[in-house]
Amino acid sequence: xxxxxxxxxxxxxxxxxxxxxxxxxxxxxxxxxxxxxxxxxxxxxxxxxxxxxxxxxxxxxxxxxxxxxxxxxxxxxxxxxxxxxxxxxxxxxxxxxxxxxxxxxxxxxxxxxxxxxxxxxxxxxxxxxxxxxxxxxxxxxxxx
Amino acid sequence: xxxxxxxxxxxxxxxxxxxxxxxxxxxxxxxxxxxxxxxxxxxxxxxxxxxxxxxxxxxxxxxxxxxxxxxxxxxxxxxxxxxxxxxxxxxxxxxxxxxxxxxxxxxxxxxxxxxxxxxxxxxxxxxxxxxxxxxxxxxxxxxxxxxxxxxxxxxxxxxxxxxxxxxxxxxxxxxxxxxxx
Numbered sequence: 001x002x003x004x005x006x007x008x009x010x011x012x013x014x015x016x017x018x019x020x021x022x023x024x025x026x027x028x029x030x031x032x033x034x035x036x037x038x039x040x041x042x043x044x045x046x047x048x049x050x051x052x053x054x055x056x057x058x059x060x061x062x063x064x065x066x067x068x069x070x071x072x073x074x075x076x077x078x079x080x081x082x083x084x085x086x087x088x089x090x091x092x093x094x095x096x097x098x099x100x101x102x103x104x105x106x107x108x109x110x111x112x113x114x115x116x117x118x119x120x121x122x123x124x125x126x127x128x129x130x131x132x133x134x135x136x137x138x139x140x141x142x143x144x
Numbered sequence: 145x146x147x148x149x150x151x152x153x154x155x156x157x158x159x160x161x162x163x164x165x166x167x168x169x170x171x172x173x174x175x176x177x178x179x180x181x182x183x184x185x186x187x188x189x190x191x192x193x194x195x196x197x198x199x200x201x202x203x204x205x206x207x208x209x210x211x212x213x214x215x216x217x218x219x220x221x222x223x224x225x226x227x228x229x230x231x232x233x234x235x236x237x238x239x240x241x242x243x244x245x246x247x248x249x250x251x252x253x254x255x256x257x258x259x260x261x262x263x264x265x266x267x268x269x270x271x272x273x274x275x276x277x278x279x280x281x282x283x284x285x286x287x288x289x290x291x292x293x294x295x296x297x298x299x300x301x302x303x304x305x306x307x308x309x310x311x312x313x314x315x316x317x318x319x320x321x322x323x324x325x
Contacts, residue, residue, distance in 0.1 A: 030215045060208075073169045073188065073320070080169045080188040086325065093168055093189040095211060120189075121206035121232065129324070133168055135189040135209045 034100055034140035038064040038116050041142075044083055048090055051132060055122045058134075064142040065092055065134075066114040072107060079104050081115065081139075089131030100140040116142035163248065163323060165194040165284045170319030172205055176310040183217060183309065185210040192319045194284060196248040199240035201258055201286075203317075206233050225299050226265060234264045238271075246277055253278045256286075264297040275317070282323040289316050 044067030067083035084091030117136030170190035207228035238260015275288030
């Protein structure tokens with residue numbers, strides 16, 4: 001193999017590897033948080049108490065919360081849970097990660113679950129009809 | 145006895161008229177479609193309130209609760225386009241303008257015309273949209289599809305990705321509201 005051909009092969013290989021790395025970076029799937037450990041663990045009541053005095057330490061963090069399922073929304077392959085009680089407006093909404101919906105097939109309103117999810121928002125408005133709300137995304141069952 | 149009956153009737157009619165419906169698990173999907181790429185973000189933690197007496201409709205959408213199948217899309221959506229740390233929510237506050245055509249006491253599907261103020265990325269616009277209201281027992285389903293022009297809300301698409309992100313995105317709203325107890 002002459003020198004020019006060797007250089008051409010090396011350049012093409014480097015370009016192909018570079019293109020593959022860029023493609024992988026751009027198409028990297030969203031993080032599967034089920035494989036990570038929650039930084040905070042609460043019961044539903046503890047979480048509602050915590051957000052009254054501290055929201056900063058929870059935002060964008062991975063937490064687990066144990067609570068009663070107030071409502072289940074099943075939408076094609078997606079599941080959203082609301083943890084709470086009919087008697088209060090404050091609640092925790094959990095958008096279940098589509099990779100883990102199979103873990104919630106048997107979930108029923110009124111049953112207790114421990115959910116792990118990323119805190120995407122905390123709304124503090126106890127005077128409004130919505131009450132206080134913690135929103136979790138990329139949720140999965142917390143297997144501890 | 146007559147006074148008691150009258151009081152009961154007034155109480156019943158007042159409560160029937162001022163009925164509110166609410167959800168905190170509504171769904172909003174936005175879709176950007178170009179020949180090169182389709183991008184979809186879904187938020188299933190949308191708060192919505194409907195007052196069947198006044199026709200008032202409110203939506204509150206937390207931007208960080210949109211989820212994507214790819215990590216990079218989520219980062220760019222929050223950091224570069226929606227600036228969600230600085231402007232965390234989008235809202236709609238409006239009124240059903242054809243309220244008289246909707247019977248919340250009778251199951252059925254009704255066309256709803258809504259006008260109001262939509263605030264996205266900190267910019268508020270007067271908007272009018274049509275949708276469908278489905279009444280079933282104590283629940284009301286709100287469904288609507290419309291498009292928004294990103295430039296109207298000051299969302300700038302960098303030149304490097306302008307072929308991959310549509311100038312106008314399709315928005316789908318699906319909310320199932322329950323009568324407040």
